[in-house]
Amino acid sequence: MSQRDIMEFDVVIVGGGPAGLAAAIRLKQLMPDESVCLIEKGSEIGAHIVSGAVIEPRALDELLPDWRNRDAPLDTPVTREEMYLLTERKAFRIPALPWVMPHLANHGNFVVSLGDVCRWLATQAEAMGVEIYPGFAGADVLIENGRVAGILTGDMGITRDGTKGPNFAPGMELRGKYTLFAEGCRGSLTKRVMAHFNLRQGVDPQTYGLGIKEVWEIPAELHEPGLVLHSFGWPLDDRTYGGAWLYHFGRNLVSYGFVTGLDYANPWLSPYDEMQRTKLHPVYHKYFEGGRRLIYGARALSEGGLQSLPRLTFPGGALIGDAAGFLNTPKIKGTHTAMKSGMLAAEAIAAAHAADAPEPDTFTDRLQVSWLHQELSAARNIRPAFARWGTLRGALYAGIDAAILRGRAPWTLHFHHADHETLRPAASCPPPAYPRPDGTITFDKLSSVFLSNTNHVEDQPTHLRLRDPALWKPLNWDTYRAPEIRYCPAAVYEVADAETAPRLVINAQNCVHCKTCDIKDPPQNIDWYTPEGGGGPNYPGGM
């Protein structure tokens, strides 16, 4: 074994999204002399960020009150918004939106590229002395004497068969008095920390969604900066949660995307094809004509909300942002909540550091009295109502919950199943008839993956591993007909010799790091590990 280098910091942050960056900035505001190190597995900050995104500036106002004077890339205020219930050919506009869906009152919010916002936050953080290292993946958690002592970055230059290649460079120990896990939804280290400290005990299972997004450049005459469109209903059936968005922003850009609730039951369902075919609906189609698609990407998100939040702290650190599950699902927003959670955790760390306490446990108390908790509490019954009663009745309940009960219902609805438990056998479900891609508005999966700029150094061990390869044939194939080839938005999974001797082929090169397979695989047999740092998508500005 080569000797591993060790570097010591006061705080180590894993993940350069809005949560990690906001935490880093807040830490430096509170403790300017303490060292803060942030690593990011993407090749640069923003390279792995996928979000709509309409963001609420509330947390940013608190973090950097003068952000308007700092050249922040929040330059498209929301000007108009519409919500539609779709049927195959018709669209019903929800009237009195601010009243029946107060969560979606977007006045004062901004349409942004969250990747660009993160790049900007990173420059703010670096100017304050935060050390930011993109291109380094967290491969393991250092746990010593019952306390998280930091993380291990991944080895570089390991060849496919696991031996050291010519440019092998060992990973190193990044030790921190405190470690914040800000990996986003279904973080691979977060998963280990949750298991080790049993953080999910007594809370609802997390439920997830898969967001698939495209950025288009459209003709100027069709572009209305600040226009925000949402829809639910068609093409999903009443038992499947999800919907589409279209946001106009920047210079003739639109962000289009589709979220599918990963608690869906039909193993034939393909979130990718749902996303593609929704573009053909008259509500959306008109905006794409004459446009060109620039970027494609996908990412899972946590939808469970308050009931699914794990214990947030443990000796030596805390979980923040969507790694913990702070997304506000009815609001379809997670940036301001992620940032606020990072800021609260930073404040708790400053307090623990001053008292020399191992666990920043005041994070939970600070959360309890914050607007973040209030907001998640008011929203808590809406997503489970959809899970319980389906889309139409769920929407009706949501309207009552929001408009009449004002989120103060004396009851709390719960999630009873994890997403990997909800699939029904393939033989009992009808396969949806997806239209063939037309090559101008709708596209096949591989040409889409191409636009994510994803790349992994070829000669490395696959980062998607089956715990027990023998489970795949009798369960995934025989019962569910390989749902992974349909839910994966990046054509990673493929079945070879389907007619004769079906076997699973894993094209890990294509992976865009969305984490859906880690979530949805029925026997929880697929583990997503971090590949070599710098690998994965390279989402450009505007994503």
Add this chain to the structure above:
Amino acid sequence: MKILVPIKRVVDYNVKVRVRRDGGGVETAGVKMSMNPFDEIAVEEALRLREKGVASEILTVSIGVPQAADTLRTALAMGADRAILVQSEESPEPLAVAKILKILVDREKPDLVILGKQAIDDDMNATGQMLAGLLDWPQATFASRVEKTADGLAVTREVDGGSETLALALPAIVTADLRLNEPRYAALPNIMKARKKPLETIAATDLGIDLTRRLAILSMAEPPARKAGIKVGSVAELVEKLRNEAKVI
């Protein structure tokens, strides 16, 4: 021996480039930029020569926008000793680059200049050769192997149908091909150290070089979209289509 390694900041090789709407060039706004991969190989070769005890100092230089300093930091993190940024508003053409490099060579007196054989953005493959011409130094282009000999260098280069080995006297110019080596990863502690290594900035306009562009881009277009394929029923049909439709046999 002192080695000078010029490097260029280009659109990252993973990025699928697209032509700007106005057709005047490739979109670079918001696009990830990195060191030209052939230049990375050049840096690596310089580092290996230093590790073999052949070289004592490695100086790296880039010519372009202020952000090219990030690219220089990458070279410093890999192990170069110091860096010079010749700042200009855009990336000059190869002849202007070669002229700027000549001034730096006259000032720094390196024994060897290793460049990437070409930059992946414009694929000009000209700067190394032009610099050799301006300096009147021997050159070995498309190097796949570089060996120090008693009186200079033995450089193996890739030519049509094989390879040839040249003997060069120093000072000399070498341009790196893909097979020369596999560049190392910059380790995290070295990235930290690189932030403290010396990086000098010079304005290109102060060097008295005419940076006026001599080449004009008339148009730039993306390759036409590939047409959908068809399935043929038999070999005979394939041959028939290749002969009569594709007209390739």
